[in-house]
Amino acid sequence: MTPHLSGLNPVQLQAVEALDGPVLVLAGAGTGKTRVLTSRLVHLLATARAMPSQILAVTFTNKAANEMRHRVEVMLGRPVEGWWLGTFHSIGTRILRRHAELAGLRTNFTILDADDQVRLLKQIMAAEHIDDKKWPARVLMGVIQRWKDRGLLPEQVTAGEDSEVANGGALNIYRQYQERLRTLNAVDFGDLLLLNLALFKSRPDVLEDYQRRFRYILVDEYQDTNVSQYLWLRLLAQGHRNICCVGDDDQSIYGWRGAEVGNILKFEQDFPGAQVIRLEQNYRSTARILAAASGLIAHNQDRLGKTLWTETRDVEPGEKLRLRSVWDGEDEARFVGEEIEALQRAKQPLAQTAILVRAGFQTREFEERLMTLGVPYRVIGGPRFYERQEIRDAMAYLRVVNQPDDDLAFERVVNLPRRGIGDTTLRAAHALARAKRVSLTTACRELAQTDELKPAARRALSGFLNDLDRWRAAVDRMAHPELAEMVLEESGYVAMWRESKAAEAPGRLDNLKEMIPAMAEFESLAGFLEHVSLVMEATTESQGDMVSIMTLHAAKGLEFDTVFLPGWEEELFPNRRTLDEGGAKALEEERRLAYVGLTRARRRVIITHAQHRRVFNAWIACLPSRFIGELPADEVELDGAPGLAPAGQLGRAASDDAPTWRSPPRWQQPRGFGRSNPPLIEGSAREIDATPTSRFASGARVFHQKFGYGTVAGVDGDKLDIEFDKAGRKKVMDSFVQRATA
DNA sequence: AAGGTTAATGTTTTT
């Protein structure tokens, strides 16, 4: 047997060897998915079934693509040249650049990021007199993005779908937005796929060429594809029909970004005669963790159904999951910190420990605690290098040099540092640009020729345009890192920070210095700019033995010995806002997120829920997440102070009490209703929807569990301003205090 | 054109 096939279990082997025809591999968490993917690619190449250039392998992240490339090359023992391996977006870009002129673009088109998109939209909305207050640009952006996710160009959006947003003007804005992008010789992320679709539609000959080319297509994380990606794949696969999609419907957590679980659920209908292979043997987690995760995810309706199992099931089930009830966020961080120190004392590597949270803001308390304890940690997915202000500014300079029509970049730097090109000048330029349907640079050039501007402004503008011309002339005769250095110096941008007295100025200069050598890795300025647009993340993988803190979304695909899952509370997780927006479907996605969290753990899971949390400036009572109630009781042990734990919750579905997502959380229901626990704290029932009026008036003596006795100093709806005897003046929810008894 | 003040607004975010 060939070496790349050895060590695979029978089902994995089946998945690797099923090369022809449509194949769906349902790969549960920890079942060796990556192994199968890479082996399949190696199998294709090793058996010479396909040349590298005939293989299309698509992933969602650059990380996944890089890992796949690396593992295939290691297994094969040689580098692979010329294959189409990359993210949906990078391959979409590659195809689009080859045929740019057919899509109304030039080859050097710019890829805009979310920030630029919003700024562009704001401009269009302002011109259309749409109230930014009523319809924030971000919301409209979301609407447009969603259309793009579904593969819809403006002319394909049906009138009925338009009405709800921006008084029926969203489609109009979308149309203008697309027009404007073409003028700017720019695309956004959605376009990278969408314009591929349009290209394939208008030029069947081009499509046919790719259909012939890609004899074998491989797709990772298929459950996360949106409609546009799905259509793209389906078109490309129509030639040879050798498409293999790998995914796990239970790990679909990007629905809010347009991913359609439906794509994976209906694969067999889309590709008749498809083989469906289920990878169910888990090599990662203990039997207990698997049982808990399976028990939880069984509460979802929309799933293909898989049962994960492990060979050690009966022999050594592993530790029970631990459930800990804590007083508040601070207490939670303290508890997690202590547990981590205990692991440290037990000589467990910190790198095998992770804290996985629902939302980014939750990381702060853990960071603070670990910092105090001196436990090394890293936060994954924080603010990224290329999102820093100074880097974005520098990038804008380079963009505008590389592509003169990139208005958003132009606007960003035209008066940075200040060179006397202010509002008035720009307003005139904008007006001219809009009237003539040209880019801002072009408009500015024209403006500098007329005497519409005051002499000072005119001189400043001409000066800047001359600089741009000079820099552009240097693109071909200078190495791009040197060019960048020159641009940043001559523009006065670096000087601006050098002279700045701001505390963060030195740091910003350091970052700029760091950027220049990083550019040398790319063959050209354009190559560097594309990398930044498509990859965004800095390649500096910090190493060392550290605890990882990240969101559940960021944790997908990773694994750790010990996983802490804090914040398992109603409202936070499942997230209230998500539920409000997405209903029952969203609840299932939240549950999948919980499932992803549990299945990251190899040996140990510690779940916590806080009884109170500070939300902005008020304290609120929190109930344990319904997901806690959905965990099989046998697999979980209650940890710590008895009485505080949600006894009686465990092992029965908490969602029995709150069966639908619309029903209010249990603590809002009348006392004694159903099987609800009595509130842990007297008076913790709180009104949400009704306009709240406080039971208390100014001057009332009250008692608070955390802050002790105090006097009500002011009442604002259900919020009380209380002067506490010991804790000082605080704003507190009405529901959180009781009348002082003494 | 620049700086300072006030008001709004707080999930997840592979590309």
Add this chain to the structure above:
DNA sequence: CATTAACCTT
């Protein structure tokens, strides 16, 4: 509370 964007004043 803490951050950011919009606004208003000089």
